[in-house]
Structures are given as C-alpha cells and as structure tokens.
Amino acid sequence: MATLLRRAARVSFSGSLLSAGSRHGRVHALSYFGSNNRNSSTSSKIKVDLDSSSGIAVVKFQGPPVNSMGVDFLTEMAISLDKLELDKNCRGIILTSAVPKIFSAGLDIMDMYEKTPEHYEQFWRGVQDLWLKLYSSSKIMIAAINGASPAGGCLMALTCDYRILADNPRYKIGLNEAQLGIVAPFWFKDSMVNTVGYRITEESIQFGVMYSPADALKIGLVDQVVPEDKVFSTATETMEKWFDIPDHARQISKSMMRKPTIDRMLANREDDIKNFVGFISKDSIQKSLGMYMAMLKMKKG
Numbered sequence: 001m002a003t004l005l006r007r008a009a010r011v012s013f014s015g016s017l018l019s020a021g022s023r024h025g026r027v028h029a030l031s032y033f034g035s036n037n038r039n040s041s042t043s044s045k046i047k048v049d050l051d052s053s054s055g056i057a058v059v060k061f062q063g064p065p066v067n068s069m070g071v072d073f074l075t076e077m078a079i080s081l082d083k084l085e086l087d088k089n090c091r092g093i094i095l096t097s098a099v100p101k102i103f104s105a106g107l108d109i110m111d112m113y114e115k116t117p118e119h120y121e122q123f124w125r126g127v128q129d130l131w132l133k134l135y136s137s138s139k140i141m142i143a144a145i146n147g148a149s150p151a152g153g154c155l156m157a158l159t160c161d162y163r164i165l166a167d168n169p170r171y172k173i174g175l176n177e178a179q180l181g182i183v184a185p186f187w188f189k190d191s192m193v194n195t196v197g198y199r200i201t202e203e204s205i206q207f208g209v210m211y212s213p214a215d216a217l218k219i220g221l222v223d224q225v226v227p228e229d230k231v232f233s234t235a236t237e238t239m240e241k242w243f244d245i246p247d248h249a250r251q252i253s254k255s256m257m258r259k260p261t262i263d264r265m266l267a268n269r270e271d272d273i274k275n276f277v278g279f280i281s282k283d284s285i286q287k288s289l290g291m292y293m294a295m296l297k298m299k300k301g
C-alpha cells in the first residue's frame with residue numbers, strides 16, 4: 001500500500017500545458033498501448049481506449065461497487081493521464097464509468113479512516129496530483145457522467161471542459177463533504193466557483209447539496225442533460241465540435257483561465273496536506289466518518 005502511494009506521488013505532474021518547463025519528474029513508460037489505430041489498456045480500476053484516427057481517448061472507471069478513488073484508482077489514473085498527455089494522437093479525453101449507475105462515489109472513505117498520518121499524507125498528495133493532472137490537462141476533457149457523482153466524483157467532473165449528465169433523478173451530483181462532517185478543501189471550492197459562481201458555491205458547499213440533473217443544469221454545474229443512452233454519443237459529438245478549434249488557441253485560452261487556480265493550489269500544496277492530515281486525524285472527524293460509513297451500510301439493510 002505504502003509503495004503504491006509513493007508511486008502515485010512520484011508520477012510526474014508533467015506534459016500538461018501549464019506545467020511545461022516547471023516540473024521534471026519522471027514519466028513512467030507504459031507499454032500497454034499498442035501501435036494500431038485503436039489502442040487499449042486496462043488496469044484494474046481504469047480502462048483507456050484511444051482511437052488514434054479520431055483523436056479521442058475514453059478513460060473508463062471500472063472499480064465496482066462505486067468507483068471510489070482509493071490508492072489504486074489514483075495511481076492508475078495518474079499514469080494513464082500522463083501517458084495520454086504526451087500522446088500526440090490524443091486530442092481529447094472522455095471520462096466516464098463502466099459501473100452501472102455510478103460515475104464515482106468520490107474519495108475512498110476507507111483511506112481517510114483509522115489510518116496513520118503517513119498514509120493520510122501520501123493519500124492526499126495523490127488526490128492533489130490527480131486534480132492537478134486533470135485540471136491542467138492540455139487535452140479537451142469531457143465528462144460523460146452516467147451515474148451518481150458525489151464529492152470527489154463531482155470534483156473530477158468539475159475539472160473537465162464540458163459536462164454531460166444522464167437524465168436520471170437518481171444520478172445526483174455535488175460537493176457533499178459537509179454532510180460527512182468534513183470540509184471541501186479550497187481547491188475543490190475553487191473548481192466549483194469557477195464553474196457555477198461564488199454565491200451558488202457558498203450555499204452549495206455549506207449544505208453539501210447534491211443536485212438532481214435538472215437542478216445541476218439550472219445552476220450550470222453541468223452543461224447538458226441527455227437521456228441515459230445518449231450520454232456517450234453526445235460526448236463524442238461535442239468533442240468533434242471542440243476539435244474544430246485549433247489546438248494551440250484553445251490550449252492557451254484554457255491555460256489563461258485556469259493558471260491562477262492551479263498556481264494557488266501549487267503555492268499552498270504543502271499547507272493543504274498539513275491541514276488535511278491534522279483535520280482528518282481528529283477524533284471527532286474520525287467519529288463522523290465512522291458514523292457516515294455505518295449509515296451507508298444501514299441504508300442497505
């Protein structure tokens with residue numbers, strides 16, 4: 001476990017538009033992409049399918065039961081994104097889920113419960129790293145949200161350039177951390193503010209609101225709500241439209257919009273880790289998380 005976490009943290013934050021020249025970590029050479037037009041790779045939690053002729057890569061979460069973002073998920077996502085970032089055949093990435101009814105349940109609560117401070121530190125570094133890779137990607141990122149998307153699941157969607165949500169009232173989306181007795185960190189909040197604005201975020205993160213598709217569309221948390229069987233086709237059609245824009249102009253525009261948010265996170269990264277470790281280690285917070293997990297299990301029975 002500790003080795004995996006260290007590996008996740010070591011995977012470089014490089015190749016992305018915004019980090020060019022600023023970081024020189026090692027990029028793991030992955031041999032799992034083939035050389036023909038359709039290149040696939042499957043690790044245990046993530047499946048990547050790159051169609052070199054269209055330039056679209058599909059990154060599918062496949063970690064049942066709920067695609068929770070634990071150590072393996074974070075590591076595999078980081079490696080896959082690094083690989084795609086450097087691949088000139090890839091112009092756009094669609095994030096979606098292979099698990100029915102779930103996009104992602106967010107961070108794996110078990111990684112925040114009854115672990116050591118060292119574990120919390122490395123876990124949090126992995127979470128930060130994934131956000132940095134997603135938010136600073138030079139590729140066109142589209143979220144094809146085909147299931148529930150609380151907390152970290154919503155955060156992954158928020159890092160994308162465009163969000164399409166399936167029209168199913170059970171597929172709620174939002175930053176619900178407050179409901180667990182924890183606090184959405186500043187860069188979760190910044191991602192939300194940058195998408196829906198200050199006032200809505202202020203209310204949203206205090207209440208930990210989970211929005212129905214109709215409400216998510218109304219506040220601009222998603223860009224489109226479509227029938228469930230059209231989510232993926234809408235994502236590919238949307239990607240084609242984005243492909244009409246010359247890459248360099250789109251990338252520089254994206255960088256201009258996102259750089260201040262990324263710089264703020266990088267400048268406060270170590271403090272954020274300290275805050276997280278201190279906060280999550282508190283007895284009262286551990287108790288809240290324990291009760292929340294018990295509540296999730298009770299809901300079943």
Ligand code: CO8
Nearest residue numbers: 065066068105106107108109110148150151152182183296
């Ligand atoms: N982590 C770990 N396990 C989870 C998680 C999770 N996030 N979510 C669900 N599970 C487990 C359940 O406990 C259950 O386990 P078991 O089978 O052993 O009983 C199993 O997954 C299946 O869950 P459900 O039966 O609830 O599945 P449903 O299909 O009925 O519902 C949902 C799926 C809607 C995703 C539901 O499980 C749910 O609401 N989960 C909780 C989601 C959540 O609240 N996530 C927040 C995570 S925290 C986060 O992402 C940001 C943290 C920022 C920290 C900042 C601190 C300073």
